[in-house]
Amino acid sequence: MMEDVVVENLWKIYPGGIQAVKGISFTVHHGEIFSLLGPNGAGKTTTISILTTLIKPTKGKALVGGFDVEKEAKRVREIIGLVPQDIVVDDDLTGWDNLMVQAALYHIPKSVARKRAEDLLEFMDLKEFANKKAENYSGGMRRRLELAAALLHRPKILFLDEPTLGLDVQVRTAVWDYINRIRKEEDMTLIMTTHYMEEADKLSDRVAIIDYGEIKALGSPKELKDSLGGDIIEVEVEALPEGSSLESLIPVNGMVKEVKLRGNVIRIKTAEGEKALPNIVISLSSKGVTVKSVNLIKPSLDEVFMEFTGKRIRESEVSKEEVFKERAIMRRRAR
Amino acid sequence: MRLEMMEKDSSGKVITEIQVLTVRELKKWLNKPYVVAMMLIQPLLWIALFGKAFNLTGIFSIPPDLLKNLPPYVTQQIQTMFNGILSRLFGNAQIDYFSYMAIGMMAVISLFAGLQTGMSLSWDRRLGYLNKLLVSPISRGSIIVSKVLGGTVKALVQSLIILLIALPFGLKLEIAGLWQVLAALLGLVLFAIGIGTLMISITLKAKSWETQMTVMNLLNLPLMFASNVLVPLAMMPDWLQVVAKFNPLTYTADILRQALLMGTEASTSAILKDLGILTLTAAILLTVGVFVAGKTLRKD
Structure with a gap:
């Protein structure tokens, strides 16, 4: 298998001593979608910035497409595309002009650029807006234009930094569709960062969970979820009968792996939730326990994140600059 | 031989890059005519209020x-x-005072346009467009050169607009001759390039756009007053004359007046002196700019 990105013991310490990335290592295979999942400030954007030659690493090695990001920065730039976190479409230019500037920066011959731009605008459903100034575009349209611009020079490796940040749920799903289509139609490796669990889960072949500059877990979404050891069943009960222990009510066996009591809720870890659930309810009823409600939780990356970092992803913690961006997007929409 | 060809190829590429980015800069500008109009308001007010009232x-x-x-x-x-x-x-x-001032304002509007050059880079950085440029395999210098060139074209166009607006209001042109006008245009271009490069260096160093704004506000009015734009040097106190003699705006205004107002009285030696000083200023600021750009665009 060809490795498109090789990262070995990569460090980034900013002036002032902030350790943004602390010795991470990973490889990305050719043709896969690889996600860096973590909360804001985890080091995702720093990692992407190093890989796209925007900043220099403090220590360690990073190869992109076989080229060293420090020593062969120009070669790296020729084969990568970046969809940055901020929507950086040029507002004062039309969609078409935006693409033409981009094409010229990569020295794509004019005739080729025109053909590709037409195809990409078609692909991104932006054809009818091509000659409108980008300031009239909605958030989703900007993202699509951004994607089109990043694809114009047919990069081997495409970096997407928080591709759906600031977009509402519907638009987000639409952007996922486009990303999936790009992946199907182009021979391209995609590396993205996100702090949306669902995004990482739905899109990626492999996910690296990153927190405080370190990779806490790495694997396919399925592997990561399987590592939790199966489903979780939560049973809310009226009260446990006097004198009966939890173990006697739900014995740990081949099916039940772990039982915990949290208030009135019994939390059961099990390999196959669907099969275990009826048995548990029947068994509890037969022992005289009134079951008020049951909840079957399928393992999610959210649970995985919880497992490896001991906390939920801090989605509520948003940086000042991000607030600025989100507001900027809202302002643009309002116009 | 092969190497030579490659070099030619890459310098051709740089020219394309500069051209594309300069055109982008100008398209952005022309797509916002109200900004152009607003830039012109201040110098026009100066001409109208000061030039007419303060004869x-x-x-x-x-x-x-x-x-x-x-x-x-x-x-x-x-x-x-x-x-x-x-x-x-x-x-x-x-020379009547109105004409004296109107031509001075051509230099001032170039100053303003030059000062704006830094802001344009500031916004590209703040909105993330700069990163997009830095991720592409273009020469880092192209980014800076195109900004400065864009600013220079804006300066030229705007000062021409000032000239055209002042004409019907009583600007009396006494053209000295073709070469004098060309020299004055060259001087104006050199001045805009110098100021633009200075502001780019400051933007690259200062990082925050608030600093940038402060520097702009700090520079625009003092530079205008400590020059011969509004009043002749001879009318100033001695100390201010010294300051004004170190202000490139003085030489820009002077070379324009020599070429456009003096007619037969235009002095060749004054024009050559102005041009020499403006060339030197631009050369110094460009050297500093290239140095700063080389250091800061490679972030670490």
Whole structure:
């Protein structure tokens, strides 16, 4: 298998001593979608910035497409595309002009650029807006234009930094569709960062969970979820009968792996939730326990994140600059 | 031989890059005509309010009825004295204050356009467009050069607009000659390039756009007042004259006046001196700019 990105013991310490990335290592295979999942400030954007030659690493090695990001920065730039976190479409230019500037920066011959731009605008459903100034575009349209611009020079490796940040749920799903289509139609490796669990889960072949500059877990979404050891069943009960222990009510066996009591809720870890659930309810009823409600939780990356970092992803913690961006997007929409 | 070809190829690429980015800069500008209009308001107000209300040369002309009532030998002496003051301040050419100021404002609008160059880079950085450029395999220098070139074209166009607006309001042009006009244009271009590069260096160093704004506000009015744009150097206190002599705006305004107002009185040596000083200023600021750009665009 060809490795498109090789990262070995990569460090980034900013002036002032902030350790943004602390010795991470990973490889990305050719043709896969690889996600860096973590909360804001985890080091995702720093990692992407190093890989796209925007900043220099403090220590360690990073190869992109076989080229060293420090020593062969120009070669790296020729084969990568970046969809940055901020929507950086040029507002004062039309969609078409935006693409033409981009094409010229990569020295794509004019005739080729025109053909590709037409195809990409078609692909991104932006054809009818091509000659409108980008300031009239909605958030989703900007993202699509951004994607089109990043694809114009047919990069081997495409970096997407928080591709759906600031977009509402519907638009987000639409952007996922486009990303999936790009992946199907182009021979391209995609590396993205996100702090949306669902995004990482739905899109990626492999996910690296990153927190405080370190990779806490790495694997396919399925592997990561399987590592939790199966489903979780939560049973809310009226009260446990006097004198009966939890173990006697739900014995740990081949099916039940772990039982915990949290208030009135019994939390059961099990390999196959669907099969275990009826048995548990029947068994509890037969022992005289009134079951008020049951909840079957399928393992999610959210649970995985919880497992490896001991906390939920801090989605509520948003940086000042991000607030600025989100507001900027809202302002643009309002116009 | 092969190497030479490759070099040619890459320098061709750089030219394409600069061209594309400069055109982008100008398209952005032209797509916002109200911004262009607003940039022009301040210098126009100066011309309208100051140039018309504050008629400096008018102060020194003697009202005809006053002359009639005095004996001829007194009027002659007064006339000589006043003419002496006028030519000490404005030179021997017949220049009215409005024209003097209007041409000065052509230099000022170039200053403003040059100061704006940094803001344009600031916004590209703040909105993330700069990163997009840095991720592409273009020469880092292209980014800077195109910004400065864009600013220079804006300066030229805007000062031409000022000239055209001032004409119907009483600007009296006395063109010295073709080469003098070309030299003045070159001087204006060099000045805009110099100021633009200076502001780019400051933007690259300062990082925050608030600093950038502060520097702009700090520079624009003092540079205008400590120059011969509004009043001739001879009218200033000595210390201010010294400051004004180190201000490139003074030489830009002077070379424009020599070429556009002085007519036959234009001095070749003054034009060459102005041009020399403006070339030197631009060369120094460019060197500093290239150095700063090389250091800061490679972030670490």
